[in-house]
Amino acid sequence: MRKNKSKRAIFLYIFDWVIKNIARLYILILILSLLYLSTNDVNIQKLPLIIIFSLLILKTFALFSLNWVNPPTSAFMLRVTNSFSDKSKKRIQYTWIKYDDISPFMPIVVILSEDYQFPNHSGFNWREILRAFQLNRSSHSLIGGSSISQQTVKNLFLYPSKTLFRKTMEAYLTLILEAVLSKKRILEIYLNIVQFSPDIFGVESASLHFFKKSAQSLTVEESCLLATVMPNPYIYEVHSPSHYMRERQELILSYLNKAISEQSLEHFLSSSHFSCVEEKWFARKIF
Structure with missing residues (x-):
């Protein structure tokens, strides 16, 4: 085996x-x-x-x-902005933050929860795509197998509807994105444009809104909670986590605990980044 x-x-x-x-x-x-x-x-x-x-x-x-x-906006942001009525004064919240200024927990919990093969693949998580294909054949509900790179392309340039044209364009742009950008830069862009609620985009805006502090200071629990919202920010809410979200949060924490104990985080992070995560994790368990 x-x-x-x-x-x-x-x-x-x-x-x-x-x-x-x-x-x-x-x-x-x-x-x-x-x-x-x-x-x-x-x-x-x-x-x-x-x-x-x-x-x-x-x-x-x-x-x-x-x-x-740094992208000043995205297709998803423009879509939300255009959906506001003239009477509504509501505007999207979007603040860019450098990768190195984000809590070291946030990138790793996103990788562990959404695309654990991200550091190694060419833009497509073939195992998840095959798994999703097999499950969708035997189920009425559609399960996605998109990688972080694909989601970055979709959020930046495309739209959420699952059409053949969108999937084709997504695949093409993902190949180019992976060919011209580093993994770190793709992850930096994704963390800054991903949606956390109908009008909140990016980890910095989400952290300021929900936790009243910069993304640099996010704890591991807060990072995991934000990660549970990312699959569907129109259903899940950070302010009132559902039972499923709490279960998902605990599951991501267990993934992180396993990754640290097996020292497999080095596949995702630089040695200095890994040491920082490891140090903060053990400090959390002590206190």
């Missing part, structure tokens, strides 16, 4: 590595193709191809620019 799991893990690692590098090769081919078409005589037959390649490259560079540019 262990040998089979080990072989499967190696296969998935190689597969993800190939997928990510194919995406990078695709970007290179796009650029070289546009250069080739542009350096030769441009005629009316080449014009559609030049336009298509130019748009695809522009989209790629727009995603690449996210390495330095």
Whole structure:
């Protein structure tokens, strides 16, 4: 059994590595193709191809620019803003915070609760996708298998409806996102744009609103509670956690306890970040 799991893990690692590098090769081919078409005589037959390649490259560079540019808004934020009536004075709450200024617990509980393969995959958690596919075949309720990278793309550029077009665009943009951004930057963007209530976006805004303090000071329990809301911020409420949310909070805490005891957090965090989480965790258990 262990040998089979080990072989499967190696296969998935190689597969993800190939997928990510194919995406990078695709970007290179796009650029070289546009250069080739542009350096030769441009005629009316080449014009559609030049336009298509130019748009695809522009989209790629727009995603690449996210390495330095913090998104001022997102598709989900615009959707919520447009849903407010003219009489309503309510506005979304959105405050950007640097990754290093967020409580060290928050990134790890999000990874453990939403996408434990995030540090290693190429944008798609194939195990969860397969699991969701199998469960959806035998159930009337739809279960998602989206990775953090896919959710980042969906929140930034797309819409929540589960259509074939949205899923296709999500897959394409996820491949490009993973090819041009680091895992840390993807997680930083996700934590800053993810929705915590109908009008609250980002971990800093959520922390200020619900706990009256910056996300830098979030405790592990508060981080876990916020993570329980993320799957459906229109149903779950931080101020009045349901029984399910409390159970989910305890489950995430158990995941974290196991990860720390097995020292598997090093797969998710830098050594300094890991030491900080470990130190705060043991201090919490003592006091």
